[in-house]
Amino acid sequence: xxxxxxxxxxxxxxxxxxxxxxxxxxxxxxxxxxxxxxxxxxxxxxxxxxxxxxxxxxxxxxxxxxxxxxxxxxxxxxxxxxxxxxxxxxxxxxxxxxxxxxxxxxxxxxxxxxxxxxxxxxxxxxxxxxxxxxxxxxxxxxxxxxxxxxxxxxxxxxxxxxxxxxxxxxxxxxxxxxxxxxxxxxxxxxxxxxxxxxxxxxxxxxxxxxxxxxxxxxxxxxxxxxxxxxxxxxxxxxxxxxxxxxxxxxxxxxxxxxxxxxxxxxxxxxxxxxxxxxxxx
Numbered sequence: 464x465x466x467x468x469x470x471x472x473x474x475x476x477x478x479x480x481x482x483x484x485x486x487x488x489x490x491x492x493x494x495x496x497x498x499x500x501x502x503x504x505x506x507x508x509x510x511x512x513x514x515x516x517x518x519x520x521x522x523x524x525x526x527x528x529x530x531x532x533x534x535x536x537x538x539x540x541x542x543x544x545x546x547x548x549x550x551x552x553x554x555x556x557x558x559x560x561x562x563x564x565x566x567x568x569x570x571x572x573x574x575x576x577x578x579x580x581x582x583x584x585x586x587x588x589x590x591x592x593x594x595x596x597x598x599x600x601x602x603x604x605x606x607x608x609x610x611x612x613x614x615x616x617x618x619x620x621x622x623x624x625x626x627x628x629x630x631x632x633x634x635x636x637x638x639x640x641x642x643x644x645x646x647x648x649x650x651x652x653x654x655x656x657x658x659x660x661x662x663x664x665x666x667x668x669x670x671x672x673x674x675x676x677x678x679x680x681x682x683x684x685x686x687x688x689x690x691x692x693x694x695x696x697x698x699x700x701x702x703x704x705x706x707x708x709x710x711x712x713x714x715x716x717x718x719x720x721x722x723x724x725x726x727x728x729x730x731x732x733x734x735x736x737x738x739x740x741x742x743x744x
Contacts, residue, residue: 512547513554514695518704520555524564524575531577535565597680597711600645600725601665603635607644609661614648618722621712622650633661642698645725653720666721667713674715683711700728 523529536544541552556573559565567573611629613619619626631654636644649670653660656673663669671678689703698706706726713721 512545513551513558514700516541516545516547516552517555517558520559521562521564524559529575531575533575535573535575537572593683593685596709596725596727597683597723600635600647600723603637603643603645605636605638606661607634607636609633609657611654611657614722618648621719621722622648623719624651631657633657635661636697643725643727644698645723648722648724650720666723670713670721671715674720676715678713678715678720680711681714683709685709694726698726698728704728 520529520535529535535541535556538549538552538556541547542549545552556565556567560567564576565573566576609632611631613627614622614624614630614632616626619628619630622630624630628651630648630651632646632648634644634646636642647661647666649657649660653673660666660669660673667678667680686708688706688708690698690700690706694700694706695704700706706728709725709727711723712719713723
């Protein structure tokens with residue numbers, strides 16, 4: 464069976480610039496100690512305070528306002544400047560350190576990480592072949608929901624059901640942080656066994672067993688998106704941060720039986736594609 468791909472937008476090798484979170488966030492953070500500590504206020508909106516502070520610092524590093532080797536103000540100074548607790552500051556800095564953007568040294572301070580090449584701006588990012596990315600969906604450990612509801616119009620069209628007809632679906636999330644997850648929409652013929660399919664560790668073998676015929680992935684497409692407030696909360700990433708959105712279709716006997724949608728934080732994942740494996744449409 465031929466494999467096809469619609470590639471909506473090339474996912475950039477380096478992170479996209481982060482937009483500001485909900486509300487107005489003043490990004491005036493000084494890169495050296497002893498700078499003016501004018502008191503600023505973070506937005507008391509839907510995004511947690513530490514995520515807002517994390518976004519501010521990350522944005523300045525990516526935009527070049529903070530250069531490699533620059534020393535950030537101390538936890539106490541940042542706490543005073545942004546009117547937040549030191550625990551909030553510590554959470555923000557720990558997240559940036561995990562992402563590889565800063566180095567923290569006991570007794571010395573926190574410094575912007577020295578990046579020598581463009582590739583270094585994606586420290587910790589895992590590149591997946593498209594098959595690996597799809598297989599990764601089976602590693603989402605936590606089943607959060609299975610139910611039936613009308614699917615998005617393009618999914619209903621692929622599954623050849625009416626837009627208002629409920630289709631069975633389930634959601635699985637990873638236990639890691641930042642989190643990632645997958646939502647799978649199935650044809651209504653699987654309504655009676657959705658709980659059984661959702662609980663299975665390996666999706667395609669289970670679906671093949673249920674249908675009595677091999678189920679294979681026949682089409683996929685990917686795009687870079689910016690996390691909405693809902694996605695930011697769900698995946699524990701800053702609002703408007705880059706995410707890799709991957710869709711694919713599984714077929715049996717030439718008919719679509721499932722449509723899957725996986726979202727992954729952009730700073731942690733990228734997608735490797737080999738154009739020779741796909742036929743132009």
